[in-house]
Amino acid sequence: MDRNLAPVSTVDELMTLLGDCAGKWDMPDRSGDPVDILDHDSQCAELLREQFPDDEELQVAGLVHDIGHVLVPGDDAGHGRHGSHAVRTLLGERVARLVELHVTAKRYLAATDSVHAAALSPSSQRTLVAQGGPMTPAEVAAFEADPDFHVAIALRKADDAGKVIGLTVHPLRTWRPVIERVAAAR
Ligand SMILES: [Fe+2]
Incomplete structure (x- = not known):
């Protein structure tokens, strides 16, 4: 197995990986998001956290959702899967699934929400094709029946909104206790 695809096994390792997301971009040629992956x-x-203060698994899924871009640079179509695989052992099945579902939810919104689809960034529109394109009606129905459907959509909308250049965020280290609680509870 590629060393970069080995599961993350400790909180320390995950903090290092997240720290490595500073100055890294979802598209190596910087044609994608206008802020780096850590921001x-x-x-x-x-x-x-503002919308779901009690759902720390969801918050942590948001925090790690794009680490797949750092694990395997340039594989946009696979980044949800790579990130999900990396965190499953440490953070548990639900967080891993939510990470993978951020790509699935994009395909859902592309099929069901024309306003959202039209507002996707140019790079997000480009990568949608490689990610499978808009869902079919059968895929839409199956996704709506998923117990985590609503939070997966919330993660996706936060993903689309979290690209503000220059916005001040809390330092990465402030997330450590949250990550530790999620890891301990899995
Ligand atoms: Fe993202």
Whole structure:
């Protein structure tokens, strides 16, 4: 197995990996999000903390949702899967699933919400095709029946909103106790 695809096994290791997201970009040629992955993931997690203060698994899923871009640079279509695989052992099945579902939810919104679809950033519109394109009606129905459907959509909307250049976020270290609680409870 590629060393970068080995599961993250400790909170220390995850903190190091998240720290490594500073100055890294979802698209290696910087044609994607206008903030680096650490800023983007932090903004996403903070939006989720405001909306779902009691769901720390969701917040942490937001914080780690794009680490797949750092684990396997340039594999946009696979980044949800890579990130999910990396955190499953440490953070548990639900967090891992939510990480993978942030790509699935994009395909859902592309099929069901024309306003959202039209507002996707140009790079998000480009990568949608490689990610499978808009869901089919059968896929839409199956996703709506998922117990985590609503939070997966919330994560996706925070993902789309968490790209504000220059926004001040809490330092990464402030997330450590939250990550520790999620890891301890899995
Ligand atoms: Fe993202």
